[in-house]
Amino acid sequence: MLSFIGRSIIQKTVTLFFVSVVSFLIIHLAxxxxxxxxxxxxxxxxxxxxxxxxxxxxxxxxYVQYVYFYRDLFTGKTVSWKxxxxxxxKIWERFLNSLPxxxxxxxxxxxxxxxxxIRAAVGRSGLYDRSTxxxxxxxxxxxxxxxxxxxxxxxxxxxxxxxxxxxxFGLGDAPWLHLIMDRVWHLLLPSVLGATGxxxxxxxxxxxxxxxxxxxxxxxxxxxxxVPEEQVHYKHALRNALLPFVTMFGLIxxxxxxxxxxxxxxxxxxxxxxxxxxxxxxxDYPIILTVNFISAVLVLAGTFISDLLxxxxxxxxxx
Amino acid sequence: xxNDYTKAISKDSDANAPAVPRRSRLRxxxxxxxxxRLAVVGLVIFVLFFCTAFIxxxxxxxxxxxxxxxxxxxxxxxxxxxxxxxxxxxxxxEVPGAGVYLLGTDDLGRDLFARMLQGAWVSLTVGFVAVxxxxxxGILVGGIAGYFGQNHxxxxxxxxxxxxxxxxxxxxxxxxxxxxxLPASMYNIMIVIGLTSWMGSARFVRAEFLSLRExxxxxxxxxxxxxDWRIIFRHMIPNAIxxxxxxxxxxxxxxxxxxxxxxxxxxxxxxxxxxxxxxLSDGRRFxxxxxxxxxxxxxxxxxxxxxxxxxxxxxxxxxxxxxxERY
Numbered sequence: 001m002l003s004f005i006g007r008s009i010i011q012k013t014v015t016l017f018f019v020s021v022v023s024f025l026i027i028h029l030a031x032x033x034x035x036x037x038x039x040x041x042x043x044x045x046x047x048x049x050x051x052x053x054x055x056x057x058x059x060x061x062x063y064v065q066y067v068y069f070y071r072d073l074f075t076g077k078t079v080s081w082k083x084x085x086x087x088x089x090k091i092w093e094r095f096l097n098s099l100p101x102x103x104x105x106x107x108x109x110x111x112x113x114x115x116x117x118i119r120a121a122v123g124r125s126g127l128y129d130r131s132t133x134x135x136x137x138x139x140x141x142x143x144x145x146x147x148x149x150x151x152x153x154x155x156x157x158x159x160x161x162x163x164x165x166x167x168x169f170g171l172g173d174a175p176w177l178h179l180i181m182d183r184v185w186h187l188l189l190p191s192v193l194g195a196t197g198x199x200x201x202x203x204x205x206x207x208x209x210x211x212x213x214x215x216x217x218x219x220x221x222x223x224x225x226x227v228p229e230e231q232v233h234y235k236h237a238l239r240n241a242l243l244p245f246v247t248m249f250g251l252i253x254x255x256x257x258x259x260x261x262x263x264x265x266x267x268x269x270x271x272x273x274x275x276x277x278x279x280x281x282x283x284d285y286p287i288i289l290t291v292n293f294i295s296a297v298l299v300l301a302g303t304f305i306s307d308l309l310x311x312x313x314x315x316x317x318x319x
Numbered sequence: 320x321x322n323d324y325t326k327a328i329s330k331d332s333d334a335n336a337p338a339v340p341r342r343s344r345l346r347x348x349x350x351x352x353x354x355x356r357l358a359v360v361g362l363v364i365f366v367l368f369f370c371t372a373f374i375x376x377x378x379x380x381x382x383x384x385x386x387x388x389x390x391x392x393x394x395x396x397x398x399x400x401x402x403x404x405x406x407x408x409x410x411x412x413e414v415p416g417a418g419v420y421l422l423g424t425d426d427l428g429r430d431l432f433a434r435m436l437q438g439a440w441v442s443l444t445v446g447f448v449a450v451x452x453x454x455x456x457g458i459l460v461g462g463i464a465g466y467f468g469q470n471h472x473x474x475x476x477x478x479x480x481x482x483x484x485x486x487x488x489x490x491x492x493x494x495x496x497x498x499x500x501l502p503a504s505m506y507n508i509m510i511v512i513g514l515t516s517w518m519g520s521a522r523f524v525r526a527e528f529l530s531l532r533e534x535x536x537x538x539x540x541x542x543x544x545x546x547d548w549r550i551i552f553r554h555m556i557p558n559a560i561x562x563x564x565x566x567x568x569x570x571x572x573x574x575x576x577x578x579x580x581x582x583x584x585x586x587x588x589x590x591x592x593x594x595x596x597x598x599l600s601d602g603r604r605f606x607x608x609x610x611x612x613x614x615x616x617x618x619x620x621x622x623x624x625x626x627x628x629x630x631x632x633x634x635x636x637x638x639x640x641x642x643x644e645r646y
Contacts (some may be wrong), residue, residue, distance in 0.1 A: 030500035141625035146617035296487040
């Protein structure tokens with residue numbers, strides 16, 4: 001166990017190092033430079049550009065830039081090229097905005113997928129199963145922003161509530177219940193949209209996992225000895241079918257920093273995805289690289305946690 | 320009585336005869352596919368989409384196309400579907416090919432039907448080229464890792480570590496970054512989508528190769544002195560292609576969605592090419608005045624992507640004997 005942990009930590013650190021190198025190369029080898037973003041701006045005189053390049057080490061060789069960048073990142077001194085603010089502080093601020101979306105979306109995904117998937121598996125090839133199957137394909141196939149616009153039109157014209165942004169501007173001293181409902185309405189649509197794909201995929205996975213277990217011998221044995229159908233499904237089959245999902249808790253970790261660019265731009269939600277998108281537009285390399293680095297850390301940490309959970313939960317696997 | 324007896328005998332001898340499959344593999348697959356109604360519907364739409372895209376290519380290109388997707392008629396903007404053109408206000412060459420605006424016109428008075436036809440071809444190319452690149456890279460990388468990994472473990476480790484590294488990047492964010500940094504062009508988008516999505520097929524191919532390389536026919540081929548590349552391409556890849564085909568079908572759907580998402584953010588296929596993605600993202604400004612500009616491309620993308628997904632899943636069931644009983 002300990003040797004497994006040690007080995008995988010070393011392996012993941014090495015992977016992380018290469019991720020940092022590759023992302024640095026992708027950003028810096030691409031044509032164009034941040035100093036060229038706005039050539040028509042009269043403030044961008046050659047002297048200023050030269051000073052800019054010097055300030056951010058752009059005139060040094062690539063490997064020096066790499067060392068400088070990651071030294072700054074680990075000491076927390078990286079600053080955005082656009083406004084000279086600390087990158088980590090900016091990310092933290094946006095992260096707090098994205099967090100409610102992530103939490104509500106994840107809760108919706110996990111609470112809806114299981115009942116839907118289990119019911120589909122229990123009544124397999126019935127009407128419910130077939131219609132949820134079709135519905136989940138539909139949800140995977142619909143372009144996110146198209147779906148978003150349809151939902152916005154429905155909600156705005158039927159319920160007459162504003163949904164764009166994080167809260168309605170200028171509500172000042174409205175009663176607190178009103179304020180809370182306003183926040184809830186604003187939160188609801190983007191999180192539901194963020195959850196649709198997840199619900200579709202996860203419920204299909206729950207269904208196939210459940211069917212797999214229902215075909216096992218011990219389920220047949222349980223049925224043969226006269227255990228009521230309810231108990232067979234929920235006590236014998238479900239418990240074993242849930243095993244792989246425990247490990248999936250690790251895999252939701254990367255979603256923390258992902259934040260959908262498209263959904264956040266539609267709803268003018270000042271979250272992580274939007275920030276990354278704006279950073280790409282402005283060629284704000286420190287932000288792009290930092291977001292990328294953190295998300296790589298989360299992906300690796302997520303797989304590590306899910307491996308560990310598997311070890312803990314499933315006694316059959318001892319690596 | 321004797322008749323029955325001889326019948327029984329002949330039945331018996333049938334059972335003892337060498338078991339030749341009565342139906343060919345293809346026919347068997349077709350039988351299985353027919354049981355999955357959703358997959359058949361998917362296949363039909365898939366084929367229709369192909370035909371539409373080809374016909375669209377023919378009708379919308381050339382010097383004097385029947386449906387001109389780029390013809391601007393400012394006096395005829397935002398006309399609803401099936402409305403007749405105002406013949407007095409138009410020069411003869413500006414009259415739409417079908418005599419009516421089948422799907423209406425957009426904010427520049429361009430015929431939406433013509434633009435959708437052109438977009439079908441562009442979406443199809445984006446999907447196929449992107450997936451083609453990703454499948455080629457995936458097969459090559461996965462094949463090399465799986466085949467040469469037998470004698471040189473370091474090659475296998477090195478390649479699979481690289482796959483792990485690539486999987487660490489958030490894919491849409493990576494695509495967005497690269498597309499935004501490169502000059503805008505249709506080919507860049509295809510290449511970028513292709514080069515960021517090969518990891519899945521590489522893993523499938525490697526996994527298949529790990530078991531295939533231990534099998535007798537590979538040993539036999541090697542004993543005959545067939546060279547490595549011929550073994551890989553002629554003997555092993557045909558046996559490992561099934562899961563790749565499935566993931567490619569679903570990959571085309573994903574690529575079309577990705578292109579639409581990029582268009583929405585303003586990094587899609589640049590004008591003058593119409594794609595369903597950029598018609599949709601241009602149309603959203605007129606969503607209340609001209610809903611057809613949003614709904615026509617939106618539903619077109621939805622239906623085509625849905626058909627690819629349904630057909631892909633059907634294909635997976637057919638090609639996976641373990642799942643057959645279950646569906």
